[in-house]
């Protein structure tokens with residue numbers, strides 16, 4: 375008899391697990407209460423990057439002087455932008471649904487909760503059904519964290535989910551939170567011409583990133599006229615008259631037409647019946663081992679709800695690994711997921727991407743490393759592109775030459791990082807990059823030079 379595998383949540387983690395397990399022969403059911411594609415399609419990766427692409431096109435037109443073109447003013451058409459976002463979300467959702475159908479995955483549009491360690495109750499608008507499972511995957515994702523001192527209204531006081539695009543486009547906006555999402559929203563709104571203030575609780579935007587990387591981004595923000603309020607924590611956000619007033623713990627106050635909260639997320643585990651099934655959670659997140667198993671061995675968690683790296687790419691890979699484990703493949707051939715080797719990107723301008731060991735991390739650990747850095751201005755392609763901002767940095771082992779990590783700041787950094795990510799995962803040496811015959815003229819030439 376085929377393994378009965380029930381998945382709660384149809385985001386990247388749930389979908390990857392479903393298609394892969396079905397291919398391996400499981401009888402798969404996936405329960406999703408919103409849309410197949412998950413928050414990643416509906417509110418996070420896809421709409422935010424679509425808005426950023428349009429904003430990026432707008433800001434590019436402001437920088438075409440020097441490319442032999444006349445400057446032209448470009449205006450945003452909110453209706454067309456909304457249609458574009460909806461169209462992309464729709465297409466991706468349909469693609470994912472078709473893929474699941476082609477693998478005979480049963481999809482149920484409803485809300486699921488565990489009754490015990492093997493039974494899942496599924497409520498749809500017209501029915502209540504109880505499913506029996508040999509293995510269960512909790513892939514319910516996360517949602518924006520809203521502190522008790524702030525009451526988003528979806529109009530002027532926004533969470534990230536209200537921004538695609540906002541009902542009324544901001545003339546000025548205060549972004550609270552200077553992590554990855556915060557800086558992407560600064561870039562997005564300032565590209566569209568809004569006056570942006572960023573509340574930065576520490577002394578550096580992207581506090582967990584290499585200071586050299588953060589410095590390039592701060593420079594760009596300052597050049598665009600973004601106001602950085604460093605060392606300040608927001609303590610209240612209120613609508614007063616026609617303005618939104620953000621008050622900070624050091625007494626500073628910012629007034630703008632809108633404010634958006636970007637201060638992290640919380641796991642979607644409330645009301646899920648984890649207690650009834652005996653599953654351990656920590657701070658709302660399901661505790662997992664390296665196979666993504668919870669303390670109940672046939673109940674797995676993957677994606678944001680597992681409290682590991684909150685990235686769509688990591689969620690999908692976890693889902694895939696869960697499918698392999700459920701189907702017993704881990705005993706045959708299975709590479710464990712190494713979160714330290716996950717590439718990630720920040721879609722600002724310039725883009726920022728990194729993977730593996732960071733220079734700062736190695737210094738903190740007292741580890742011997744070789745660091746090589748090449749600015750994009752040294753490449754022909756950056757000059758041709760009229761954009762020579764940023765650099766490539768490669769971290770390697772001085773004894774063996776094995777690539778340990780790297781960061782890239784600049785145009786197409788999110789694409790270029792794949793070369794270093796592959797080198798880190800496959801334990802390639804810097805000489806392997808140097809000896810690859812790369813394209814000319816291309817930004818990747820900076821990679822080869824940094825590997826020298």
Ligand SMILES: Cc1cc2nc3c(=O)[nH]c(=O)nc-3n(C[C@H](O)[C@H](O)[C@H](O)COP(=O)(O)OP(=O)(O)OC[C@H]3O[C@@H](n4cnc5c(N)ncnc54)[C@H](O)[C@@H]3O)c2cc1C
Pocket residue numbers: 382383384385386387388405406407408409411412413414415417418419420422423484485486487513514515516534555642646676677678679683684685686687688689
């Ligand atoms: C603004 C923003 C931008 C981002 N951009 C990127 C990016 O560019 N690249 C990247 O890699 N990551 C990005 N992320 C992170 C990424 O969106 C998440 O890591 C990813 O969505 C996690 O996937 P998941 O499968 O865990 O959960 P989700 O995508 O959240 O899907 C979980 C699904 O479970 C469903 N669900 C929950 N509870 C139940 C229930 N009881 N019954 C049935 N269904 C249920 C939900 O409806 C949801 O559809 C971004 C995040 C944010 C906030």
